[in-house]
Amino acid sequence: MMNHLSRPGKIALAASTALLLSIGELAQAAPPDENPTTGWQTYTDITRLPELSTGTQSRQFSSFDREGGNDHDGFSGKYSCLHTTDEGCVLAEATGAGEIQSIWSTWDRGDVTKAGNIIIELDGTVVLNAPFQDVVEGKAGAPFIYPFVADKMQTSGGVYIKIPMPYRESMRVTVQNNPFFYHVSYRSFATADGISTFDPSNVPTDLLEQTKTWGTESPASLVNEPNLHADFSLAPGESTTIATLNEPGMVQAFTLGLPGLKGAPAPERMNDDGRATKDSTSFTVAIDPANEGVTLTRRYDPISPDQKARILVDGTQAGQWDGTEGKSGVWREESVELPADATAGKSSIRITNEFISAGNDFNEFRYFVDSKVGGDMIRTDEVDVGEGTDESRASEQAHDYSIVNERWHGDRTYARENTNPADAEQIAASDDFLTNTHIQIHADGQLTVDAPIGEFFGTGLG
Incomplete structure (x- = not known):
């Protein structure tokens, strides 16, 4: 070698x-070793990760569209329950020896509160019955703490539970309400020899301490x-x-x-709410009457590429959004200079965005307004779009915001790119x-x- x-x-x-x-x-x-690693040994003896144990199979339950398309891949919830019981929506169930390895879901942009409680039964015993959102936020306590569980702020918008939970005879995972998007990954074993059923009271304190240096x-x-x-x-x-x-x-x-x-320094992660349309939006912003032009900046989600829209100032076109490309999961901000002949001498202007084209739709989360006065840029207004917070609702009302044929509203948690790091x-x-x-x-x-x-x-x- x-x-x-x-x-x-x-x-x-x-x-x-x-x-x-x-x-x-x-x-x-x-x-x-013919016996597979199970339970916390999965994390404590990672030298055995490459091993393939005889009779072990990796399997998964998920909300995938059984019709081969994407419309029912969690969007409608049609295939998000194997069946229902008095306790709710069954996500996964199996008999024989095995181990639950990963539970993932997303709903309301990573908020699984509406799914209600998550109930995990192993070998006929309930080992977890608590609000799903509380569990992924770490509120259920050890061992259900980060990094073995994570919420939308700690991931890319979903939630997960990655605690290995072995069982000897059976398992079932249920949530009270349809979770829409989910998957449960697990392993099945040829025999129950050497398998001990997961016990949530057996907290591996040494391993939890080690995670601090992972x-x-x-x-x-x-x-x-x-x-x-x-x-x-x-x-x-x-x-x-x-x-x-x-x-x-x-x-x-x-x-x-x-x-x-x-x-590069770790990017700042930031949550913001917004709206999307394929029609138009309007709002009124304050500017300095002595301006020599105005720069309008839009924060948007680049998941929809090539977002193009005309910008009208008081009914007359004064610019255009071109939807510059950006990285997935990173906020994008685009600035357009509005000419002085559309803004000079005015203390406020009415902005209208008219949709032209986009890969999906035209979205907007926040606008920044800077007036050029004496060669300097002065921040004269800011519009917080969305209905998710008191601040955004108040901002929309203060700026007389309106949207025609809204296609989506919600929030995103993305990284804020540092374009000029030290x-x-x-x-x-x-x-x-x-x-x-x-x-x-x-x-x-x-x-x-x-x-x-x-x-x-x-x-x-x-």
Whole structure:
């Protein structure tokens, strides 16, 4: 086996690497345990994650459209209940030995309050019966706390429960009301040998403490002293071989240290409510009469691409929204300069947006109004669109907001992109490093890895 690094870019690389190796032991290694990892062992012994246990199958119940389309994939709730009981809507049920691994749902943009209680029965015993929303917010208490449960503010808009819950004979998951979108992932086992039914009172305090370092430190089960270490540097265009091994064995860990790398700051996550249409919206905003033009900025959700609409000022077209592209899950803000001949001398103007085209619809969450006075931009108004909060309702009323043929209203929780972070040059150089420096690994004469190091190590950078 050979590990090789190449640097085709413009910046020199100084780094250190460490390999934890197991040499000449494979022939004597014990075969994988036939009994699957279950319960909290799933998290405490992650060295067994790649194992495939005999007789184990991964399965799932979900709200998918049984008719092969998308209209009934949770949108209508038609297939969101296997059947109903006195307790409510049954999401999943199975007999035989197995383990619930993941429960996910979304409703009202990630608020599952209307689903009511979630009831989990294992081997005929109810191990959880509590409001679904309270559970994913961590209010049910350990072990139902983050990161084993999460609400919409901690995910991308859904909620989940990822506590492994083994059972010997049967399981059933029920919510009081139709949840619309959901899935329950579970495993079935060939035998109940070695399986203990999940007990919520058995709280793994050591594991809960370990979760505080997840994502920043290697799990204890993987921490060992490396037995091969090398320091090296690369000039632009150079490459180096960092290890060549000629014995049977296994690489258990590979650490690469890159001094001076700088990642972008974590984006601020922000919740806002808004509306969408394929017709028109109108509202009145305050401006400075001494303005030399006005900049109107719209915050929107780029999930609908190419949102184009005419902008009318007091009934006359003065600009156009072009719906610039943005990243999924990241708020987008577009600014349009309204000419002085449509705004000068006025203390207020009536804005009308007339839909032209869009991938889905034209949506709006918030407007910012800046008047140009003496060459300076002065914030003169702000319109909070939506009906989800007292503030947005009051803002709509104050600005005489109206919408024709509304297609949607609700809220989103997205990241707010920092377009001008500190250390921007260092961040850009680090991204270039991680994108253009490749690692190659050959095993038994075959090229098995050829990837940018940022991608190989899953940094999320580069």
